[in-house]
Amino acid sequence: MPLPDVASSADALDALRARTPLVQSLTNIVSANFLTNVLLAAGATNAVIDNPHEADGFARIADAVLINLGTPNDGQAEAFTLAARAAGEAGTPWVLDPVGVGGLPWRTDLAAGLLEHRPTAIRGNASEITATAGLGGDGRGVDSGGADAADSVKAAVALLEVSEAVSASGPTDYITGRTADGDVATVRVHGGSALLPKVTATGCSLGALSAAYLAVAPDALTGLVAAHIHFAVAAEVAEKVSHGPGTFVPAFLDALAAVDPDAIRAQGRVTPGAA
Amino acid sequence: MPLPDVASSADALDALRARTPLVQSLTNIVSANFLTNVLLAAGATNAVIDNPHEADGFARIADAVLINLGTPNDGQAEAFTLAARAAGEAGTPWVLDPVGVGGLPWRTDLAAGLLEHRPTAIRGNASEITATAGLGGDGRGVDSGGADAADSVKAAVALLEVSEAVSASGPTDYITGRTADGDVATVRVHGGSALLPKVTATGCSLGALSAAYLAVAPDALTGLVAAHIHFAVAAEVAEKVSHGPGTFVPAFLDALAAVDPDAIRAQGRVTPGAA
Amino acid sequence: MPLPDVASSADALDALRARTPLVQSLTNIVSANFLTNVLLAAGATNAVIDNPHEADGFARIADAVLINLGTPNDGQAEAFTLAARAAGEAGTPWVLDPVGVGGLPWRTDLAAGLLEHRPTAIRGNASEITATAGLGGDGRGVDSGGADAADSVKAAVALLEVSEAVSASGPTDYITGRTADGDVATVRVHGGSALLPKVTATGCSLGALSAAYLAVAPDALTGLVAAHIHFAVAAEVAEKVSHGPGTFVPAFLDALAAVDPDAIRAQGRVTPGAA
16 A cells, blocks of 8 residues: 555645534643634634533534644543544544643543543654653653654554554654555655744644544544644745744745645655654 | 714723723633723723632622623532622622533533522633523523524524523624613624634633623623624734634734724724624 | 843743743633644644643643633633642642632632742732732732732732742833842833734733743743843844734744744843842
């Protein structure tokens, strides 16, 4: 089976624009506005339904769910579990973004509980992915101290016991999952911008965009790769018209909207990675 | 009695800038920042006082109150009722923005309870207005499934049993209320921008701006029309200097600040609507 | 001892960029995103850890803590005390931003409790500083009604009983503290932009930036002055390329990143103030 590439990513963007999937986001107070604007610009929609009274029901009708552990209060933490369980029961694809897992004990426990509901995909930075793998995965106790990309790929492979695809995003994104014929594969997405880590909630927004793509892609690995390529190409376009991290924000949202399947095919850069 | 028009809206903007009303907002994590910047740019101020310990007292001294059902936690939900009751007792005008009412059961119950406190005005999209009318209003059970503008005008008229003016905003805004001599009338505000729905919290911000105008306008219908014209004219100005949904945001805030009564008179477009 | 000036502020900026301090922010839903982007642009990082399960532990490992009383829920209010106590025990410098203290009873009580944990610095507008001094300080009951700059300096001096440095920010910032040899001194920082009060959360962001500088400056007075000069110079730079409050936001973030120690020395304006 061919690995996901710019062609499959361009097709996924076509599908995103055609279907405008509705994401349910349970996310933090830092990212909620920007993340929603990212989804709207890219071609999806978003509803932040994060209270325990409604999270369950909405996860059954949304096209995808994002659970981001950023700044939970107790009600949101309860809603995480309700949404994860409902998504699993209803077949709604969902993304776990394990913000801060490893370094912070309460949310690390929350993440461990959420892994039992088998997130369709997991997106974090290398150290979060490594720490998350230490919670469940293959149980061999992947060390949570490292933030090295190679370590995170081992962690991502371990997490495939509970998830279909895993992204460790950074200057180069490492995306690990199973191809349609069951092989484990890692794909690297290149590009992006050095301004991305100078703007808050870009990682959270990539998690949300990943959820949107899960709703339209043929499989989780293809969806995650498409989301990361869309993000990286838009960031490259935006950087060229930015004067710093402030002007990058509006330029990036413009670029997410302007990037089309042709731009994905022409500018996306993806290579097979070690698995 | 003449219907509210660009002349009365220009006068209301004059009053807004002269008095700088203080809005108390109980709103959601997606909109809180943008909505406050909209109020500041337009000529008002905002304080997000949404905890149950202070919501009551502040609603008695604020110039207007916004209650937006976006992403409530239990404490905020409790504060909604406290603020609505206090606003009613103190004569503070208040706006209900029934985000998601109809599709989400818990907040639909919250909205039903809040209608008992008789919001001065209600602002939502057509389907939210229709769903809200099904909760109270004339009790004839306006169907909540429709998002059609004509349906929403019927719903808005029904809601005049509990409120003074109702806006169903969209590509064209339908604003229904009573003129100074008691006649029911609907006014349509045209304009705006196709980029508005590509930016999150624009609807929430229009609800907040409506609250600010209630504090300075001679009646609720006039205030709502003035808020919607200010918003629509600013959006048209902003679209001309925007390259997409990202650059629209700063341009729109600039335009809200730059629009003056002369611009309202010259560029506002309002027509009588079916009532 | 010489007072903090542009030279010591330029040195502090050098230290900020060299060390990239990690701030833990407990802040409000209006400011969380912008404040984080301000810290990232300026040269620090931010983690919003505001739940009572993690606030204590994180305050022991963060480089500085910000406690902002903007829009607390009960869990955040509990976390404020836990973070303040832990910061004190661990020697982590922390800033109290007493948003709304004086006018709002519940948070006024919260602030009184937090003063017992001796914030390293306090930043507010003149009326908040005056009201906060009425809570603790020298116990002589500084009147909380006044928002006059001269009054706020008296209040700031009173607050030195519980804090090392106090800023009353406004068109001119008054920063009061003790020099290295123990003398009480007030320094005025000039500049900034008339657009700052037209953008929400600029004051909150200045509190966060103050926390970041406390982590790298030799003393609290020097750190506060450096934060305010960095902010004021960036605002002046941004205003020149802004067309209103909307375009000011990205320009200001760009400017916070672009301002370097040479710019601080060339453009910073600071004078001794009455103490």
